[in-house]
Amino acid sequence: MGNRTERLLTIRNIISSKKVSSQEELLSLLEEKGLNYTQATLSRDLKFLKVNKISDNEKGYIYELPDQHNVPGHELAESYAAQGFVSIKFANKLGVIKTLPGYAPSIASLIDQTNPFEIIGTLAGDDTILLIPHENVSEQDVINTLVLIIPELKSKIK
Amino acid sequence: MGNRTERLLTIRNIISSKKVSSQEELLSLLEEKGLNYTQATLSRDLKFLKVNKISDNEKGYIYELPDQHNVPGHELAESYAAQGFVSIKFANKLGVIKTLPGYAPSIASLIDQTNPFEIIGTLAGDDTILLIPHENVSEQDVINTLVLIIPELKSKIK
DNA sequence: AAAAAACTTGAATATTTATTCATTATGGGA
DNA sequence: TCCCATAATGAATAAATATTCAAGTTTTTT
Numbered sequence: 204m205g206n207r208t209e210r211l212l213t214i215r216n217i218i219s220s221k222k223v224s225s226q227e228e229l230l231s232l233l234e235e236k237g238l239n240y241t242q243a244t245l246s247r248d249l250k251f252l253k254v255n256k257i258s259d260n261e262k263g264y265i266y267e268l269p270d271q272h273n274v275p276g277h278e279l280a281e282s283y284a285a286q287g288f289v290s291i292k293f294a295n296k297l298g299v300i301k302t303l304p305g306y307a308p309s310i311a312s313l314i315d316q317t318n319p320f321e322i323i324g325t326l327a328g329d330d331t332i333l334l335i336p337h338e339n340v341s342e343q344d345v346i347n348t349l350v351l352i353i354p355e356l357k358s359k360i361k
Numbered sequence: 362m363g364n365r366t367e368r369l370l371t372i373r374n375i376i377s378s379k380k381v382s383s384q385e386e387l388l389s390l391l392e393e394k395g396l397n398y399t400q401a402t403l404s405r406d407l408k409f410l411k412v413n414k415i416s417d418n419e420k421g422y423i424y425e426l427p428d429q430h431n432v433p434g435h436e437l438a439e440s441y442a443a444q445g446f447v448s449i450k451f452a453n454k455l456g457v458i459k460t461l462p463g464y465a466p467s468i469a470s471l472i473d474q475t476n477p478f479e480i481i482g483t484l485a486g487d488d489t490i491l492l493i494p495h496e497n498v499s500e501q502d503v504i505n506t507l508v509l510i511i512p513e514l515k516s517k518i519k
Numbered sequence: 520a521a522a523a524a525a526c527t528t529g530a531a532t533a534t535t536t537a538t539t540c541a542t543t544a545t546g547g548g549a
Numbered sequence: 550t551c552c553c554a555t556a557a558t559g560a561a562t563a564a565a566t567a568t569t570c571a572a573g574t575t576t577t578t579t
Contacts, residue, residue, distance in 0.1 A: 207527070226566065239528050246567055250416040256566095259429070264537090269415070278379040282440065365557070384536065399559050404537055414536095422567090 207248075209339060210238050213319055214248055218345055222259070223266045231278030252320065267353065283308045285355035291334075293342045307332050314352060321348045337342060365406075368396050370495060370502075372406055373426060373478055377505055380423045387424065410433035410478065426509065442468045448490075451500045456480075456492030467489045472510060479506045 213236055214229065223229045226245050233240060253269040289305025292299050292336070302310055311327035321340045326333040336345050344360075350357050372387065372396055372429025381387045384403050391398060409485050411427040460468055469485035472492070479498045484491040494503050508515050 228565095242566075243530080243568080244528060246565095247528090248568085250422075253416050255413045256413045257413045258411050300553090310493075383534090385534095400536075400537080401560080403560060404535095408537085512556090 206238070210240060210244075210339065211248055211252060211320060212337060212340060212344075213238060214245075214252060216344060217269055218254060218266050224259075224263050229266065233288065243247070275342070280309065280313050281353050282355065284313050284353050285359070288353070288356055288359055289330075291346065291349070291360060293345075296336065296338075298336060298342070298345050300332040300334060302330050302332065304330045314349070317352050319348045319352065321345060364396070366495065367497060368398060368402075369406060369478060370498060371396060371422065372403075372412070374502060376412060376424050376426055376457040377509070380417070382417075382423050383422050389454070391421055392500060438467065438471050439511050442471050442511050443516060446511070446517055447488075449507070449518060450505065451503075454494065454496075456494060456500070456503050458492065460488050460490065462488045464488065472507070475510050478511065479503060479504045 210233065211238040213233060216228065217223065217232050221232070223232065226242055226249070229240060230240070230245055233245075244268050248327065249266070255267050255269065257267050259265040263355075284306070287303045287310060289301040289303060300307070302336045307330050311325040314322060314325050314332075321337055321344050322334055323337055324335045326335075334345065346360055350360065369389065370437055371391060375381065375387065377462040379390070381390065384400055385409070388398070388400060388403055391403075398405040407424070413425050413427065414422050415425050416474050419422040442464070444467060445461045447461060449459075458465070458468065465485040465488050469490045472480060472483050472490075479495055479502050480492055480495045481495055484493075492503065508518065
């Protein structure tokens with residue numbers, strides 16, 4: 204895995220956990236984690252990740268991860284998915300989601316469609332989904348990502 | 362109504378119908394409509410309207426209206442609302458939404474919560490909602506706004 | 520394994536966007 | 550009506566962000 208990937212993952216991680224209001228600020232947060240890059244590269248990364256700068260309550264601006272809800276019909280798929288979700292566990296760097304019988308394919312497809320950076324692929328059976336995360340992605344990162352995709356899971360996980 | 366309001370409405374209207382990729386471009390689109398302002402003012406307007414600049418398919422950037430789906434529990438309210446929606450008609454600059462019995466308050470509340478610029482207020486009975494649009498807002502503008510709030514209405518309206 | 524193509528990056532710079540500062544308009548109270 | 554306070558605006562400028570160009574890397578092809 205190249206350094207770029209680590210940087211991209213770290214950027215997503217930082218942005219989802221803190222309010223960042225400029226590239227310069229983000230740049231120094233990356234530096235704190237030992238990732239030294241220039242503003243030019245960061246600008247390209249943010250474009251690639253489709254990170255948005257939005258206005259934050261009249262005062263300043265913050266960067267925000269792209270909204271995961273632009274897929275047509277997403278709302279329906281989402282409540283269906285939340286309904287069928289049972290649990291998630293991790294072992295050997297893999298995530299295993301248990302679902303109600305028959306729900307696995309549609310939940311996996313939802314994840315595939317939003318194509319989050321942290322999860323490189325899924326494999327669905329009937330009531331089980333195997334999640335293959337990127338290297339260096341923590342369990343909490345995966346969980347955060349799932350909640351980003353299906354907000355209603357927040358109450359069901361962790 | 363001051364000119365500022367007209368400008369804000371026009372900005373939302375333009376952005377929802379065209380791809381605009383810079384303030385300068387938007388500025389000249391406003392000019393075409395007889396609205397002459399400076400970039401400074403536009404920058405403030407966009408901040409006020411919480412319009413976002415997002416990356417558009419690796420190539421460039423576009424401006425986008427704020428997502429209307431950040432209200433917690435919105436997804437559920439939304440499918441509920443779509444379910445209860447029957448029709449919308451206009452008369453004397455007012456919009457009248459008919460709903461299934463009992464649905465009006467929750468649909469109206471959804472509209473109020475997202476607080477779209479184009480609709481200054483709602484009044485809900487049991488199966489009827491009165492929509493009070495801003496001056497100079499067209500029926501189509503109101504419909505577009507409703508669809509922004511409740512995407513599932515797209516198939517039900519117009 | 521060499522050559523070609525494609526990708527990644529930083530430095531410098533161009534471009535774009537936000538803010539400051541001064542000015543003018545607008546909207547209540549006395 | 551006259552103040553006063555608040556809001557809106559433009560010009561200039563500061564600040565932030567995107568891109569160009571050249572160089573270095575990695576990947577693919579032959």
